[in-house]
Amino acid sequence: MHIHQHAKLSIAPMMDWTDRHCRYLHRLMSSQALLYTEMVTSPALVRGGARHLLRFDPSEHPVAVQLGGSDPAELAQAAMMCCDEGYDEVNLNVGCPSDRVQSGTFGAVLMKTPELVAECAAAMIAASSVEVTVKCRIGVDEQDPQEVLPRFLETVRAAGVSRFAIHARKAWLQGLSPKENRDIPPLDYDLVHQMKRDFPDLHISINGGIESLAQARALLDAGLDGVMIGRAAYHSPSDILLGADEEIFGIPGRKTPDQVVHEMRPYIATHLDEGGKLHQVTRHMLGLFAGRPGARQWRRILSEKGHGADAGLHVLDEALEAVTRAAA
Known part of the structure; x- marks a missing residue:
């Protein structure tokens, strides 16, 4: 099965949660869902000698690594390391709103500089033997998502990215904590559906507020290419993952x-x-x-x-x- 097929259902990268032990557990529960690592920063890998953070069990395939960074050359080096480790996809974080991420000028703050994201993506693609993807927000702070998101997708697509996971909320970089940014900004699923209509060539997954396989199925049936589930898959993994192969991928049988x-x-x-x-x-x-x-x-x-x-x-x-x- 091609990784795009696995991406019909993916488990979101979550800091302090989706480590290798978590991913091993999740893989036992679903043979098909695409798994993501926690975000690993390119400075940690390239300058910090933290390659051990890339360790994973072969049984986790298909598994994607998420990188955080904003320096194209450094991200290219980090992407190459990830490919050498055997990951199936390299994803660039343009969605995390934490102070720590902002101070490093990466994560959601990059929504303000799509040209830089495109430059980073192009460098990563040139260095990678696997697909490079982007996880983003619909906008940040006072930005108008209706204007910002299409321009962002168009700019980054031109660099060679054809698969995006869109967290259907704005990120407020000032005034809201990372936890509050997961709940308080309203969800705008309609805008993500509009992006799929406007960019039919792109593979678009939706993320944010999805709590059941029935909801995931409805979003897929409505025309989206993929659904990315975060906290629901972590806190109630049996409800999401044990039925995923059957209900999303059409593979019968489920474990207890x-x-x-x-x-x-x-x-x-x-x-x-x-x-x-x-x-x-x-x-x-x-x-x-x-x-x-x-x-x-x-x-x-x-x-x-x-x-x-x-x-x-x-x-x-x-x-x-x-x-x-x-x-x-």
Whole structure:
């Protein structure tokens, strides 16, 4: 299956959340959805020697890496490193509104300089052996998205980018925190649909506020090429990912949350043997039984006992037993 097909449903890059342990879990739940790394900055890779941040398990394919930066030459170097590591796509972040990102002159603030984004994208494309994509907002601050977004897409398309993931909200760089920027600015799905009509040659995924597979299916049926889900996929992964292959990709059969726990055991055992901590993996599993009997006990046992110095697979087994008893 071509990566564009996998991009019918993707799991958004989320700082501090979509690390390699999270992605391994998500891949066990859906064989088809496109997974994204947390944003990795090009300065960290090129100047900071942080190549270890690119580590991933081969089972995660198809997996995309998201880069943050605004220096074309440095982004090109970083993109080359990502290709060498074996990623299936390199994505440029033009959407993150955090102060830390703004101070580095990248993320959502780049919506103000589409020519620079185009220059960065062109450099990355020249250096990459895989597709380079862009994740953006509909605008920032006082910009009028109706004017800004079409010009942005047109400018960056001219540099060779043909796939965009659009977070259907403005970002307010002053006055709202990154968390507030995920909720307060109103969603404008209509504008994203308009962009697909105006740029039929582009592959456009929509992001922001999507909470169910039914909603994702409706957006695809309305003509968009892809749907990117963030927090709902993280907090209630079973509701989104366990049905994704069947409902979005037409591949029958789905696992149960219990099966996923059992399939995670060898991965966790290896992580522990290598000196890792249980909670580094299980923190991503807290929502596995969300909305199901025993969900509270599951979260409580993993949260309270998963941080201990001797926390091992017995904690996972205890939590699963609690779920089994609650469901009986």
